[in-house]
Amino acid sequence: MSSTARADATRGRSFATRRWNHRRRPLGANVRKSSTTPRASVEDADDGLVQVGAIVGAHGLRGEVRVLPMTDFIDERFMTRGSTLQAETSAQGRSKVSGEYDAPIGETREVSVRGGRWVTSKGRNDVIVKLSGVDDRTSAEALVGTRLFVSPSDRAPLRNEVGQTSGDGDDEFYAQELQGMRVIDKESGSEVGVVEDVVRGAGTQDLLKVGFSAFDEEFEIDTEFYVYVPFVKDIVPLVDAKDRFMEITPPGGLLDLKTPKKTKAQRAKIAAKAKAASEQ
Template sequence: MPDPNSDWLLVGRVVAAHGLQGWLRVKCLSDFPERLTEPGQRWLQRDTDPEPLLYPLIQGQFFPAKGLYLVQLQGIPDRTAAEAWLGARVLVPASDRVPLEVDEYYYRDLIGLAVYHEGQWLGQVSGIWAAGQDVLEVTTARGQQVLIPFVKAFVPVVDLEQGQVHIQPPPGLLESFLG
């Protein structure tokens, strides 16, 4: 999971080289797949790189047979150069966030929020699971994880300014964690 305090947004991970012309196969890790198809500034970073390096996206396309994106980046001319980036993260600056609609949130903004149930502190958001419908993973004060479907009926209040969410889960979901 990306660091919520990072100056970068993780949009993909290089999983393989493709062909002889320096194309990369990239697993999309963004809700905005156009970040892997529309030309523009992109950065690559391996675990050993102290800082991300600029490699502008020339072109990209979805490869449905593998569920991956094929991308061509400026400065990666051949397969050998492409193979050097296996496992690298594809990044964009956090300042390039796509504007969201009302009641839409970036995962990184939800991680760490305090979670309240009926006015009592329950724990904090420790993760987000994408499972058809997003699910909040909440770590309780006892270190237990509870999963709350991230729908308005169960999470009626998300207050980013106050750093908290208020939940109203269905009956029976929290009893074993509160008792």
């Protein structure tokens, strides 16, 4: 069987992800996808809330809002009358650094979903939601830039036992469960790095963004890198949710496809400072 990571995230996008048995998803596989390619974030967010969406626009004149979903459970969160959400009372907007809705959580209030639907416009599928207490366009426009959250206790369990080690059985994970896990090279036993993010794959498989420190040969300094590891069983054969680590068997050359986190100019500046300090 395959395994997945689902979303209902904390401070970023939330989805569930599965380790597929093969490097490509089988044609027609019933996998829930997040509305865009972006990320899910770590489940240690402020107040323990799980981010499930952001209000990105007003729709019509009756107080409906357009929601950017950050969850696999769109019907349950946004289409089900009576579903309860926590909404920010003031807009945090997108981060100027990352472009994501990942700012610290602002003050929130409880809102109830009165209804939701899909609307296709200009080739785009939008999630349109009617929230309690929002009855006209002016009220809806005031919510643009705010985010929607749920409590972690509101999420459905994905496996039979919390923290079980994945094997050949049910292999679904919330993306946030994977973030922060240590990544171990199965053959050598050495630690490769830490899962920093889970990126929803574009039609193939999800990718683990693994961060680590390494020697930068170009500038002869130690620096931070990241590499994307496909979340498939032949590369990630073991995920231990309880002890917070996973083992990988990377194909030759995969870890060499690393990308420095800092720009070339930033690394050159660090190298110049290090050289100046050594010459004093």
